[in-house]
Amino acid sequence: MKTGESTQLQRVIGYFHGTIFLFSIIIGAGIFIAPKGVLKYTSLNVGVSLIIWAACAIVSMIAALSYAELGTTFPISGAQFYFLKRSLGSIIAFFYLWISLFSTPAGLAARGLLLAGYILQPFFPGCFVPEMPKKCLALAILWCLGILNARGVKEVAWFQTITTLVKMAVLCFISVTGIVLLIRGRKENVARFENAFDAEVPDALQIAEAFLQGLYAYSGWGVLVQIAGELKNPSENINKCVVTALTLVAVIYLLVNISYIAVLTPKEIMSSDAVAVTWMNRVIPSMQWVISIGVSSSIFSSLNCTLFSSSRLLYVASQEHQLPFIFSTLNIHSCPVVAVILRLIFASIMIIPSDLILLINYVGFINWLELGLMMIGLLKLRYQEPNLHRPYRVRLPLVFGTMAMSFFLVLTPTIKSPTMSHIYAFLFIFSGLLFYLPFGHFNLNCTYFNKITCFLQLLLNVSPADDINDYISEEGR
Template sequence: MALKRQKKKILQRVIGYFHGTIFLFSIIIGAGIFIAPKGVLKYSSLNVGVSLSIWAACAIVSMMAALSHAELGTTFPKSGAQYYFLKRSFGPFIAFFHLWIHLFSTPAGIAARGLLLAGYITQPFYPGCFVPEMPKKCLALAILWCLGILNARGVKEVTWFQTVSTVVKMTVLCFISLTGIALLVRGKKENLARFENAFDAEVPEASQIAEAFLQGLYSYAGWGVLVRIAGELKNPSENIPKCVITAVTLVALIYLLVNISYLAVLTPKEIISSDAVAVTWVDRVIPSMQWAISIGVSSSIVSSLNCTLFSASRLFFVASQEGQMPWILSTLSIHSCPVVAVIQILIFASILIIPSDLITLINYVGYINWIQLGLMMAGLVKLRIQEPNLPRPYKVHLLLVFGTLAMSLFLVLTPIIKSPQMHHIYVLVFTLSGLFFYFPFVHFNLGSTYFNKITCFLQLLLNVSPADDVNEYISAKGTSQKIPPETATKKE
């Protein structure tokens, strides 16, 4: 009597156009719109006209980069497509550096947003004074590990949570936007003052404009999330470009209106001196609505955190399958979740929950991200030349690719040439430090019996097993295909 075959453990393609758009909203509209206006104004020399122009330009650049980036996920429709693409274009060495950077930059970003979220939640309990560090850190840790438990429950629970939290934060941002428009329509002198002579202030230098762009583009960060989770999308060749166009357009409109609303109520100096611009704004307009704003801001950040945790775990899952991370990270739970990868990110983020300057952190993360994006655009051009017959369901115009590459070079090189800072050296040293891990553990594949014992212990403790992915692979032509039954039988 034949035994009943168990359901295969694979990443399930359950995310369609609606939830794909929700995912984009969730990760893009996070902490950025509540902290980046401060940085953009600072590096714009408090010039209101330049600041708003940079926000509009950031929208155009983000759309251009997102559409160029979408080709990666449609050509290689698997989770962690950026990593796989870099490995195919430039080899395992460059792909490992992409992985190495995300191994630390992603938990650092999660830790910073966790602290920001905890600060927004606890601030109403400490009116008129600073929030003590200990309760803020403890709350941040509790939030992160609760999100880890949610991710471990599977994709359906995550998409449900993202939908609810996105509705809440969109409601709050629409409230801020419409209130600002109403104040401008009423035409009070103090509300219109900042816009009458918007460009009269000092004009920033090229290096300052580059830094301001990094601040504004941080608010759009995350538009590549669908490429990272392409293995769980339905019909990625159609849904990725459609979701990108829908989400980035609406986000750009909301961001412009929110910034106009901030400036209609607060002066540029008040904005850059505030640690919570939205809370300061509501204290000036409707003080009794502070709780509602805090809830909206909190839901915005927590949904972005959840989406980042979800997508980053897929990167480490795929890297483990490719042999560049410990094997245990490529295992799945009974809910088809790479739970070990989720736990690894949370451990790193928990260690990094320390006080930090958010503006400096944005520059670190933004600077590294644009280096990687420039590398991907160069790889895309390289693959177009080397493999012109590679099936590409969605093919972006090369003008957008070269435009994104040019913007990447501007943002990376201008600060170094015009005003070099120590954090540029830190980024270089950190990136090169990956060599000490790549050659012994990846290139030469050094291991030990001790590591194997730890792997067996974790597999039993967490009740995880290898993914049953023998029936699907990325073909030599770059498309997702099924292995013929006779070939699969031979492999088993």
């Protein structure tokens, strides 16, 4: 850093790149390879499945607009952690951090292996890709993205733009092809929609499971709150980007699913592990490579966006003294490079024994529980601090609707069909107390920590960031 320069994250992401970030993290591999989840839990009822996809878009929009108040009130990166600590206390914020420390690297590892498998599959026709080259390539991909992140937010933003445009082109191709097939009016294409509601109607538990499947495809809409400290004018851009991105994503998802159903029967979709590949085999077999490019670019951009945004959580947790000081330092490109490295180390460890990646299944349902807690914190903070400056105030019906939906999605499967994964998830969460009590509550310190911090600062050329309270009161408001 130059002498006298402000040491903080730089606000360089505007409306366009903010929308791109949302596209890149929401549209992942799911829409290409796993839309059968919604069909499965709607008893192969085509009409209900399409309604679920549309309803998931509405629920995601409501939740995202409710969540946006966090980023506009506290315009810092990692705002959700700072908000939880301020509204519900340190221990709830630490549990949120504790889950993220392991679930996020598990997701990075899983998607890294999936991407490596797609890239290497053409070199191993007719057989499975060997584990060793797949794991080595996944490690190389993750660490290359780490180097890109270390170069700063501008480079990350342009990388996201390129990869997002590629996968959007592939999705538009699938959508337009499906529309053309329906307009041409071929009997086998239209018949599935004429009798869309003839199949069995799912019950409440199945609907909850179908919602979880659909909402997974929309997940990531909170990324702008995670990177609010790098957004220009977050009080306006967060809401504008959310409305723009989720509206377009909803339209694309509906058109893509209609295209799938126009070409494939529900049973064919259920029997396919890669629906988009099966769809392309039926429509234009010679262009399978188009789907491979679409899936690869989707996973690439989603991986990069997750790594970028999740490192900001460690950054703000360090500023709030719930992680070592070194994680709140920045390099010359204003990147919390130590936080990025920690994410990559954890993800690399989880790649080696790939069965550990099942951890993501144990903690996945907690995301909606966390959202419900954040809505409770939002209401509590409005009562405790009514005069707090809030550039954007979400309407209370949206807050209560988000709370109701989150608890419905969490409690319905847990009560009606409890599994060992729910028990493992709660045991994992409460095991965080073993670390919170000595280091978070009693603030135990060790002289070796100071020596390691000095060594890493010199090695990585990083400097302490400005105080978080000074940053909140800046132009982001």
